[in-house]
Amino acid sequence: MPAVPLVSIVDDDESLRNSLNNLIRSVGLRASAFSSAEAFLDSNQRCDTACLILDLRMPGMDGLELQRELAESECRIPIIFITAHGDDQARARALGAGAVAFLSKPFREEALLGALDLALRSYWADKPWALGRPETEDSK
Numbered sequence: 001m002p003a004v005p006l007v008s009i010v011d012d013d014e015s016l017r018n019s020l021n022n023l024i025r026s027v028g029l030r031a032s033a034f035s036s037a038e039a040f041l042d043s044n045q046r047c048d049t050a051c052l053i054l055d056l057r058m059p060g061m062d063g064l065e066l067q068r069e070l071a072e073s074e075c076r077i078p079i080i081f082i083t084a085h086g087d088d089q090a091r092a093r094a095l096g097a098g099a100v101a102f103l104s105k106p107f108r109e110e111a112l113l114g115a116l117d118l119a120l121r122s123y124w125a126d127k128p129w130a131l132g133r134p135e136t137e138d139s140k
Helices: 014-026 037-042 063-072 088-096 109-125
Strands: 006-010 030-034 049-055 079-083 101-104
Touching (some): 006 037, 030 037, 049 063, 063 088, 079 088, 079 109, 101 109
Parallel strands (some): 006 049, 049 079
16 A cells, blocks of 8 residues: 655644644645644654645744755755745745745645645655655556
8 A cells, every 4th residue: 555645744833734734634645743843853754754844934943944954964855835924035045945835825725735746746756766656657
């Protein structure tokens, strides 16, 4: 049976975390939510995460710092940034460092799901050997 990808959500807004958690689960994926970057780093979910939905501004370590920390630890997780406080410089830094998408709050559900699809394709492209990889036309 194929493994169901895990999407981790890191945002200090509890209601948004809960909403995103429900949305991710409603499309058949596993979801895990964290109130801070530090909580995510301290979890055992880091290595199992197929996509990270990450708030830009949070108390303590912000989203760009977490992105940098993951890159330095050679943990390649596709990241979707979400923010109510984004500017062109932050967007350029996030995307330049490899983020899949940078969405401004409020964002449409379809925009997030489209970015999630791209992120998961990126995740599987980096792991052609992975068990549970979804079938593609090339693998049939």
